[in-house]
Amino acid sequence: METKPLLQKPKKESLLNIRNLVMGNIVAVLYNIATAFHAPTLDQYLYKRMSLEVFGNNTGDSFNPANVTCYSNKTSEDYTLQEMAQKATANQQMYFSLANKVAAFFGALVLGSYSDYFGRKVVFILPAIGDMVRSGVLTAIIHWELDLKWYYIGEVLCGLGSTSNGILLASYAYAADNTPPRKSRTIAIAVIDTTRNIASAGTSAGTGFFIQDMGYFYPSLVSALIMLLLILVVVFFIRENKHSLKQTHRSKVNLVQGVRDVVGMYLFDDTCRVRCLFWLGLMCYFFSQMSSNGQLNINTLFMLNLPFCWTPERIGYFTMASSMVTQVLGVPMIKVFQYCIGDEVIGLFSAFTVTAADLLHGFATTDWMMYGYAMAGAFSFAAVPVIRAIMSRMAPKDSQGSLFTSLALSDHVAGLILSPSFAFIYEATMNFMRGFIFLVFASTHLVAFVLLIVFACLTYKHNRRIEHKDTVTIQDKEWPQQSSQSNLAESTEM
Template identity: 85%
Template sequence: MEKKPLLQKPKEGESLLNIRNLVMGNIVAVLYHVASAFHAPTLDQYLYKRLSLEVFGNYSGDSVSPANVTCYSNKTSEGYILQEMAQKATTSQQMYFSLVNTAAALVGSLVLGSYSDYFGRKVVFILPAIGDMVRSAMLTAIIHWELDLNWYYIGEVLCGLGSTNSGILLASYAYAADNTPPRKSRTLAIAVIDTTSSIAYAGTSAATGYFIQDMGYFYPSLVSALIMWVLILVVVFFIRESKHSLKKTNKSKVNLTQGIRNVVGLYLFDNTCRVRSLFWLGLMCYFFSQISANAVININTLFMMNLPFCWTPERIGYFTMASTMAKQLLGVPLIKLLHYCIGDEVIGVFSAFTFIVADLLHGFATTDWMMYGYAMAGALSFAAVPVIRAIMSRMAPKDSQGSLFTSLTLADKVGGLMFIPSFAYIYEATVNFMRGFIFLVFAGTHVVAFMLLVLFACLTYKHNRRIEHDDTVTIQDTEWRQPTSQSNLAQSTEM
């Protein structure tokens, strides 16, 4: 006689695995990353072309146009000096665009994220998509009519107010959390979002390289805007609000102050001091793991377009595809394999260490094989950020997933405002004597992340091993928190 039913009734407040919703959420994330794969390299390379033409002016020392990424090897030639000036001008312009976008996104993310747990995920999908669509359309107009580059600030502001890419990611991760049980499947679901999106980004990057090289900049930018429009239609007609995406609160009583309180409550008001300390520690792990992400893409494009690589758009597309595919195709299987023998924290520590190795190899790269070696080393660093997100998601209450991911988004934006200018100035100051020096600086930020993750793993190891065998462990089942109101308690802290 069966003593324990094979299929147990879920406990109240526990999420079930909803494959249909997860698939649709992944489709939205994929569409967004495909659009981004068209937009980002088009902007970087078009910007370098425009500013190179302005810097070179009437210079005719070489038969090849500077816009076609001529690499001047003679450091005493006028062409080499002008090219260095063009790189610095491009870095500065990228920095200004990023700062405007990040400042607007700081406000947009706070407002949008504060209301996401009350008004659902569809709004958090749609508003960022509208902002991105307008930004791509603005770049398309600038390219077609050769407008002043300052018009692009309009697109950056609107995109930022929609919370830019962080808004889409916030909605995607929160939507995954809404539709998965609080076990390792959530780690995998979040990692799958990163994987499918990055594979799409990788394949599109290679196509974009061909597109730019053969047809110029206009059509890739136009395609980006059209894909964002398709994304909006998919969200409107096919995305369903999940069961746990809305707080059971009278929406007429919801205000921004309460929303902000929910975002910071995990760190300042709710739970015991020990749990709040763990949230802060997780936030700092995320902060230092992501701090260089805002700058590395733009700087790396300039790094590859100039000495010693002198890569064309086609070769840049190939490298982006190879590095992204290596990271993502190895990432999810690696997480699944390592889960059989070690916990999330140890996986995060290992990934953070490989971040450091990859940055060091990147900084000293002088040949193509060293760049591809950096890409392979970076593949093993995939798990760090998804693991941090997943751990913090399981620590947070079920009805506060949007608020949690908003706090991570805000940390990302604050880091951008603080360090984007610094990284740009470091690159400008060091490009003359060591182009890869900035990547050594990035390695330093990942050293800090590595040490924080080691501390986090040490503090949580015993707890995680103890609750690993339970299907659902409520806060009341642990010694971590003192009894408080149920609305402020996490449904599960299982790692």
């Protein structure tokens, strides 16, 4: 007598786990709220300190960025000193960024390579501890007016925790752990980007008011406290998905094996064709993310000075408006487009629009042009989530942490190379065209667009197969045949 049904139900771990996805998004939201307090506080406090050093005691009697005058007479001594303050700020930002990126490269390599064995909690907690210490150090510097060199301690400790890429690595891997490898994963990864950026945008406006009215101390302190709250949420509410971890005894895991897992999909595993696809996907990701390594800090300086001379409050409004437009339209756009076109075409459209948006940003001289740039960038959201989702479908389910570690390492390498390069370009070109650096960013997105065309064409056949199979690999071998009833059961998972 038959004791087992011929048709097996899909494995539980391949189904959507809404509860875990929600908690993963809450962690990402808390992290971005904290960084939305920290980043503008650092940028504007640093500019104020540099202005005090350049101007002496003539910039005001308190550390309030609203007191930094925007001089427009190019023949005056004050205008020259203001240019010097901008250059000094850009240089100091570059040095802080380099200290962070060097430490983050090694931190991400160790942390990410172990995440497929020990779980995602550790990859959530250690970066949060590093960021909490960094915000705490900045708070102490602001309160006691310490030497800015103390901030290097915070940057290095934050980097060893793999900085923001560590949290994102854990968030994306956690989303992959709790979704089937088809269109749901694209949406889940896009939702993480949407919710965290909406949280960051909403906080940015409040941060502008906070800095304007209360100075720098309290925003920095709030950032540290939110990081502490994030750690508590991870400890008590994040659940591991054991089925997505490598089934190897932890005592046998070592750093060499972890590093081998990270680079294996590019150098050792599977066929040459599949490895080439991973390399091509990595290059698409690298050029798509390239500008993110310097755009935020440079854009703050760009808006603080001529021709805009915006206050922290106005910068907060703009950041909120531009991010909200992009993120609110992002996920609905992906979902609607998925009914008629594939992820690859969505990514191509997004890469093209972000190139156009950067071009407008580079030539912006009025407020309406800046808001036009924000609107043009509304559809630039999808390129990076689509690339992440395609590569996630290509990787085995127990290697998601290693995959997202490789992407995080790509960000860190780009930061090490490009952060000083972008700062140098901005410093060298600000006298004749302040927006020239954004034209450079446009060129990097144009390269990403061309590479994404090739990547989309080569992966299209594999991705169509993945949409109908309960697996996450694209191995170059025969795919398992399933009955029509099983395929119907799989289709109901969506």
